Amino acid sequence: MDEAAPQKGTVTQRAIERIKAMIAEGRLEPGQRLPTERDLAAQLGISRSSMREAIRALTVLGVLEARHGSGIYVTALEAGDLLETFGVVADLSRGPRLVELLEVRRILESTATGLAAARITEDQLAEVEKHLTAMNATDDPEEILAHDLAFHREIAAAAGNDTMAAILEGLSSRTFRARVWRGYQEEGAFARTRREHAAIHRALCARDPEAARAAAAAHVGEVEEWLRAQLGP
Amino acid sequence: MDEAAPQKGTVTQRAIERIKAMIAEGRLEPGQRLPTERDLAAQLGISRSSMREAIRALTVLGVLEARHGSGIYVTALEAGDLLETFGVVADLSRGPRLVELLEVRRILESTATGLAAARITEDQLAEVEKHLTAMNATDDPEEILAHDLAFHREIAAAAGNDTMAAILEGLSSRTFRARVWRGYQEEGAFARTRREHAAIHRALCARDPEAARAAAAAHVGEVEEWLRAQLGP
DNA sequence: CGACGCATAGTGGTCCGACCAATTCGGCGA
DNA sequence: TCGCCGAATTGGTCGGACCACTATGCGTCG
Structure with a gap:
């Protein structure tokens, strides 16, 4: 069935x-169902255990x-699905790399906000306003953070580039912002x-x-500069 | 040993x-060695199989x-390690999302090139020149592609933001560019x-x-526009 | 006749035990 | 003292067994 494949790496890696x-070549379409683990393992001539690791x-x-x-x-192989793992980068980064991540976010967020200004619909704008007022109406840090995230998420969505929005979503993952903002907000940055x-x-x-681009860049830049100062001394 | 943990998701997911x-809390440092699979499985009260899936x-x-x-x-938990998976996004994306990826790349590449213009050292500049001349000295598409990648990689590295460079690396993964450029170069875009x-x-x-920013934006923008036109009709 | 409900086969999830293969390190011998 | 070899350690693979959840279809009941 399967000819002698070059023995590079582990069998699991090869299965991956x-x-x-198969997906890249279009032999497996988004949403399509694969053969069972047992069948797949048999097709590639490996054990079900190894196949399960590949699937995982x-x-x-x-x-x-x-x-x-x-x-x-x-x-569905949409941007959101594939870029979900981007969040772990933000979660596991510390020190100087946090500043680098914020720098990337500043660049993308300012661009996205600029695009959104040109493309946003009335409905989307209303949604943004909703989160803005809700954010200003409460004192609960958890709630503020949630509405803050939603505020920027709506804007990113309005920019019309799902991939960019998904990357920004990862760069703003809940634990990431919680870590950085904990200290930032304590200095009366509300x-x-x-x-x-x-x-x-x-x-x-x-x-x-x-104006939107500049405002967004300044917004993220503020946090970026604060964090840079924190790490300096 | 381990108290009753809320049964959310699979045991493998929980192990992950x-x-x-543990890493986020600093209980595991970069480069540190973990207990053996067998010990880890025992600590979390799961089987070795499940633990292996989590590790994989x-x-x-x-x-x-x-x-x-x-x-x-x-x-080492460096940007390159964690963002390696970014390449699969580029490899598995098709149609409109390729344009979105190129749009993100245009934004980041132009920013990185602009930063590099201000920070690049003589040695780095010499390296860039090396790939530029090598790229112009051959007709082999494979070699051209390799030097093209190295050209932009050196510039991204000179920008001083490893995270940004790692993302750009993923956005320029070999298979991604090969797919897009195959058609682009056939139209005499050399x-x-x-x-x-x-x-x-x-x-x-x-x-x-x-000037560097503008040149880089135009460079990527050209490919972006060509691809957009390809998908249109 | 149709809708509901339960039995059943199918499928992923977990666990176990065994053995293979690569690395590591200590002791033995030249 | 240096180098080699073998045993212990550890990740990699395999096969099988059983559990948990789904989906399907058949039979029953309204």
Whole structure:
């Protein structure tokens, strides 16, 4: 059946590559159901244990989805699925790399906000406003953080680039922001944050891309500079 | 030993979270060796099979590294390790999402090139020149592609943000570019590519960030527009 | 005749035990 | 003292068994 394959790496690693190749070549379509673990293992001539490790690996990468009792399916392969793992980068990064991540976020967030200013619909703008007012109406840090995340998520979605939005989602993962903002907010940065959010919102309402870009860059840049100062001494 | 943990998700998933948490909390340092698979499984009260799946998952994410006969180690947790999986996104994306990926790359590449113009050292600049001349001296598409990748990689490295460089590396993964450029180059885009690379190099030599940014944006933008046109009709 | 409910086969999830293969390190001998 | 060899350690693979959940279809009941 399967000719002698070059013995590179572990059998599990080879199985991962094989399945990835099948998807890349279009032999497996998004949403399609795969053969059973037992059949797949037999096809590649490996044990079910090894095949399960390969499937698990592709599952955490957001490529496959295993439904207990039903089968294994290819995900929709949308940006959100595949970039979900981006969050672990943010969660496991410390020190200087946090600043680098914020720098990347500043660049992408400012671009996305600028694009959003030109493209945002009335409905989307209303949603943004909802989170803005909700954020200013409470004192619970948890709730503020949640609405803050939603505020930026709505804007990123309005930019019309799902891939960019998914990356920004990862760069703003809950634990990441919680870690950085814990200290930032303790220095009374609430007022400043509100001003900056208001500026972003104003630029969006005015459909002014350049102002929106600048406001978003300044917003993220503030946190970035604060964090840089924290790490300096 | 371990109290009743809430039964959320599979045991493997829980094991993944546990190990991730250990690293995030600093109980496991980069480069440190973990207990054996058998010991880890016993500690979390699960079977070795399940623990192996968890380890395999964290291995493909670039968090852990298993050395046959030696043990399991935490990686250096550098940007390159954790963002290696970014390449699969590029490899498995098709259609409109390729354009989105190129848009993200245009934004980051132009920023990185602009930063590089201000920070690049003489040695790094010499390395960039080496790949530029080598790229223009051959007709072999494979070799051109390799030097093209190295050209941009050196520039990204000179920008001083390892995280950004790692993301760009993923966005320029070999199979990704090979797929897009196959058609692009067939339309006689070689000359244009050379001109654009020369323009980038000139801006770097002149230490002109704004010119470098513009040249890089135009360079990626060209491919982006071509691809957009391909998908349109 | 149709809708509901239960039995059953199918499928992923977990566990166990065994053996293989690569590394490591200590002791033995030249 | 140096080098080699073998045993212990440890990850890699395999096969089988059983559990948990789904889906399907058949039979029953309204």
